[in-house]
Amino acid sequence: MQALQLTATGTLDALQMQDLPKPVPKDGEVLVEVRATGVNPSDIKNVLGRFPYTKPPVIPGRDFAGVIVDGPAELQGKSVWGGTGKGFGFYQDGCHSQYVAVPANAVALMPESLTFAQAATFGVPFITAWDALERSQVKAGTRFLIIGAGAVAKAAQSLAKAKGAEVVAAARRPEVVENLKAEGINALTLKDNDQLPEQAKENFGGNLPEVIFDTTGFWLAAAVNTVDTFGRIAVIAAPTDGMASLSSLNLYRRGGSIVGINSLLYSVEDCARMLEQIAEVFDGDLPIPDHFTEMPLSEAIAAYRKVSEGSSEKIVLIP
Template sequence: MNALQFAKTGDLAALHYLNVPKPTPAQGEVLIQVKAAGLNPSDVKNVLGRFPYTTLPRIPGRDFAGIVVEGPQALIGQEVWGTGKEPGFFRDGSHAEYLTLPAKGVALKPKALSFAQAASLGVPFTTAWDALERSLVTADTRLLVIGANGAVGSAALALAKIRDAHVLGAVRRPEHVKALNDQGFNAIQLDTPEDLAASVNAVFTGGADVIFDTTGFWLPAAVTALAPFGRIAIIAAPADGHVHLPALALYRKGGSVVGINSLLYGTEACAGMLDQFGRFFDEGLLPLPTGLFESPLSEGLARYEEVNKGSGNKVVLLP
């Protein structure tokens, strides 16, 4: 089968498009014919060596959608999707024509989603779902999403709307504010950290109950915009991993910081999340993904380079 594979890390030149043996599923596993596979920034960082626990040689790729061709009889022929911490890191991933996974590590794909659409959602939506769950976003929660125009941020807005939370998006550019307004969301434009609290209080008097910072740069300012007993969820940090946290202000508000890491969840746990929110696509409660950049797997090396350079396209590789 054709696949992307790397045998060393540190440089994207280590990634090659090769013909490798088709995998054989073990007992309790399924063989999936991959119809589409998402390309996430973490896949690129994996080849660059940012995840020292990755075992080599390795086929990268976390997110996928495809058809089960071998495994338990009840699953053969089923259209499935999935993601998790193992593919691309501890076992071969989805940037290939075929993929093996535990049978419990796949979820039935929503019928409303095409293979490409489903493959684009795994990491962003499970990350957003986990952030909302663990920061206790429920009906009437006042939620601020910083970086609301990104893949994870926009997923958080959509999922929080279903929970009947009061949602506010924060973005850098005026055209992004307009785009969120056109989608029916309140939005503010990010300026300086010192201005964040005033901007948030103009919408949420007394501050936001939950602030989800998807950028890694607004944690100190988020403390000033937080309501009493509020929660700040984070999924990123500055390059050196450190930030100056105003601890006095945080504990005086009774606030807490919640770290969100999608790589803590295996495929089985992620399949459970996909089952929980996947039905919302079929029920018409979640918008279908648009603007995907679909690319042949054979051109995957170029797509990796583009994502590494900061391309904002949501890339889906088609084997």
């Protein structure tokens, strides 16, 4: 089968397109013919050696959608999606290939309204956003401020709106804010850190947000000064050195909590269960994704370079 393989870490030059044997599923596993597989920023970081547990040679890739072609008879022919969790694409083969073998309970049935390419855009962004919303207790009526405009932020916007939360998005670039408003999202243009509390109040009818989701890693200190009493702050990123200076006094005086979000703490089986829950919300409540570019799997290395160069465009590889 055709597959992208990582032979070492530290450089994208370590990626090679290979002709590898098709995986043979073990007991309790299924073989999925991959019809579409997403490229995520974490895939690039994986190749560049940002994760200490990566063990080359390995097939990278964390998200896939496809059809079960081998395994229990009752599952064969089913359209499924899966991936994302701990180890997958890091120290066990991922899905940037024509086929992937995974535990039978590590896949979930795809929503029938999605194409394979659309389904392959969900995985990492939506599972990360789902975990952030669940663990920071976002529900109907929650005042929810989302900082950033990347894939995870957009997934959080969709999921929070489906839950009935009061959503405000915040981004630095005015053109991004205008695009968000055109999509029906209440949005504000970020200014200085000390202005965030007043900006938030202006957009939440004089109230502070109950939950803030910082998807950028650079607004934690401002979020501590902005979140309401007993509020929660979810974070998924940090500055390069991993350090942030914030007022613990302001945090504890308002009874605030900081919640770290990391999809790599979950198994692929755990992530499949989250996809099942996302699928339930999806039917009728979530917009069908259309902002992505399809590229053939044979051009996977070019796709990795494009994402590495800073493109925010979602790329889906088609075997």
